[in-house]
Amino acid sequence: MLEACFAAHGRIVTRSREIRGRAALSDEISRVLADPQLLRIRVLSVIDAGESTFRFRSAIERHDGKNLEFFDAGEVDATGRISLILTFADPLLTADD
Secondary structure (H helix, E strand, O other): OHHHHEEEEEEEEOOOOEEEOHHHHHHHHHHHHHOOOEEEEEEOOOOEEOOOEEEEEEEEEEOOOOEEEEEEEEEEOOOOOEEEEEEEEOOOOOOOO
């Protein structure tokens, strides 16, 4: 499925690291799924997709009750594969926060 959806040299960029390429992404997925605290991963919003961009909200739920929320935005290349995902942990604060 990664080959069909993710560009060979696609990147996922967070504030603290970069995951580059399908093999590295596959390794990261395996690491996350092997976490004994992982309860489930949920998509919290619709996937808002345009011709070359997309965005969505998601969360990782843990057995200890902790939830990690994410906002992801990305780019799709000319072949229709994901070439870039920018991942932001935690929801944005409002101007009043």
